[in-house]
Amino acid sequence: MITGTSNDTSALFAAPPSQPDQSDLGQEDFLTLMITQFRNQDPFEPMDNGEFLGQLAQFSTVNGIESLNAEFAGLSGALRDEQALQAANLVGHTVLAATDSAYFNGANAVGGALDLGSAASNVEIDIVNANGELVQRLSLGEQAPGTVNFDWDGRNADGELVDAGHYQVNARVVRGSNIESTTAYLRADVESVTLGQFGGAMTLNLSGGNALSLSDIHQIL
Numbered sequence: 434m435i436t437g438t439s440n441d442t443s444a445l446f447a448a449p450p451s452q453p454d455q456s457d458l459g460q461e462d463f464l465t466l467m468i469t470q471f472r473n474q475d476p477f478e479p480m481d482n483g484e485f486l487g488q489l490a491q492f493s494t495v496n497g498i499e500s501l502n503a504e505f506a507g508l509s510g511a512l513r514d515e516q517a518l519q520a521a522n523l524v525g526h527t528v529l530a531a532t533d534s535a536y537f538n539g540a541n542a543v544g545g546a547l548d549l550g551s552a553a554s555n556v557e558i559d560i561v562n563a564n565g566e567l568v569q570r571l572s573l574g575e576q577a578p579g580t581v582n583f584d585w586d587g588r589n590a591d592g593e594l595v596d597a598g599h600y601q602v603n604a605r606v607v608r609g610s611n612i613e614s615t616t617a618y619l620r621a622d623v624e625s626v627t628l629g630q631f632g633g634a635m636t637l638n639l640s641g642g643n644a645l646s647l648s649d650i651h652q653i654l
Contacts, residue, residue, distance in 0.1 A: 520626045520635055520647050528637075529618040529652040535560075536621075536641025537587050539597035544584040545619040547604055548651075551578050555607040558583055558617070560600050568595055599641065618651040 535543045547556065558571040568589045573581060585602075589595055604617040621639040628635050636644045 520637060523623045523637060523650070523653065524625060525623065527620055527622050527654040528650050529654065530621050530637075530639070530645050531616055531649045531651055532619055532621075532643065532645060533602050533617060534643055535585075535600050535602050535619050536639075536643060537585075537595065537597055537600055538641070539587070539594075542584045542586045543600070543602075543619070544582065545602065545617050546583070546652075547581040547606075547615055547617060549576060549578050549581055549606065549615075551608070552576065553606045553608050556581060556583075557605045557607065558585070559603040559605070560585055561603065562595070562600055563598065568600065599643075620654065 529546055535545070537543050543560075549556075553576045556573040556576050558573065559567060560569040560571070562568050569585060570590070571583055571585060573583060587594055602617050602619060604615050606613050606615050621641070621643065623637050624640055625638045626635060627638060627644070634646050636646055637650070638644050
């Protein structure tokens with residue numbers, strides 16, 4: 434007997450509850466299949482214990498790998514977020530970066546530093562333009578182990594101010610008769626950060642258009 438009426442027919446046309454994806458075999462499904470297989474085996478040719486344990490071990494391994502992959506995915510995401518936060522905090526700061534490309538804006542000096550593991554009888558810095566021509570050579574003389582700072586005022590060997598642009602900086606260390614190239618860490622301002630797509634590495638966008646990875650940063654000034 435109908436005791437009341439309602440104009441609300443939404444329940445009649447509501448979507449059925451979502452069903453779990455039947456394409457994946459869960460642990461309970463696997464055990465059900467194994468028990469069914471055990472019950473229906475030929476009594477004259479029963480399943481070998483080794484085979485039975487092998488199937489269980491195989492499922493356990495696959496299940497463990499899936500869990501491990503999920504854990505690694507979560508860890509990777511957390512590390513990526515932390516790295517992005519660290520990189521974002523560098524925006525607006527001046528850093529020393531491992532690069533041989535310096536940008537001279539036409540006014541401010543280009544500077545950097547070397548990290549010497551041992552004493553040197555002389556340290557030389559070559560400034561080269563885009564055509565591969567030597568613009569200026571800085572001779573820093575004898576240096577003790579540790580940090581050696583240098584600055585280039587943007588002038589060539591004739592004392593003339595050069596045009597604004599990118600210049601290559603090559604550093605050499607002289608120890609007796611041995612001449613060795615060494616890494617120059619150049620000062621640069623971090624203007625923005627570009628996050629990597631699809632798991633790619635993020636980059637720091639520096640003044641003058643240079644872009645470097647976070648791992649290239651030697652020191653935050």
